[in-house]
Amino acid sequence: MRISRVERGFSIIELLLVFAVVGIIATVAVPHLRRAIRATDNSSTFDTMRTISSTQMSFYYDNSRFARLAEINNLLSGSVGTASGNDITRGKFVLTMSPSAPTDVELRNGYAITATRDYVGEGQIYVYELTQAGEIRQILP
Numbered sequence: 001m002r003i004s005r006v007e008r009g010f011s012i013i014e015l016l017l018v019f020a021v022v023g024i025i026a027t028v029a030v031p032h033l034r035r036a037i038r039a040t041d042n043s044s045t046f047d048t049m050r051t052i053s054s055t056q057m058s059f060y061y062d063n064s065r066f067a068r069l070a071e072i073n074n075l076l077s078g079s080v081g082t083a084s085g086n087d088i089t090r091g092k093f094v095l096t097m098s099p100s101a102p103t104d105v106e107l108r109n110g111y112a113i114t115a116t117r118d119y120v121g122e123g124q125i126y127v128y129e130l131t132q133a134g135e136i137r138q139i140l141p
Contacts, residue, residue, distance in 0.1 A: 038124075041092055044090075045093045046128060048080060048081075049113065049128060049130045049136050050136065051080075052072055052113060052130060053130055055067070055072055055076060056111070056132070059071070064108065065107040065108045066110070066132060068097065070086075080095065081093075086100045092117050092119045093115045093117045093126075094117075096114050096115075096116070097111060097112070097113050098113070098114065110131070110132035112130065112131050114128070114129050114130075114139075115127070124141060125140050126138070126141065127140040
């Protein structure tokens, strides 16, 4: 009398093949995903700098001077980022105003805001600059 056995499940070879395929796909996909995330963060910061520029123009017409970063952040309900001293952190970017603690007289003449991304482990530094003329330019890379 024969007893039939029905075996269910995967063999060790089949499991190893699946893990190898998943590993290869992850090796290819992860760098592309990181690049896409970095590009999105850069684009978001660039858009924020455009918003800062238009807010600066409105502030100048109302007050006869440009606004400090903290004032801009307050006007935009904190949407620029998190304040830390005279700087504002937005994601992996740090926004800095030049001069760093401007007087009202200095702000009548102009300003420059720099957004710097120097994140540990990325190996790539990004720097954008916004001037009182409303021009945003990429300095690095």
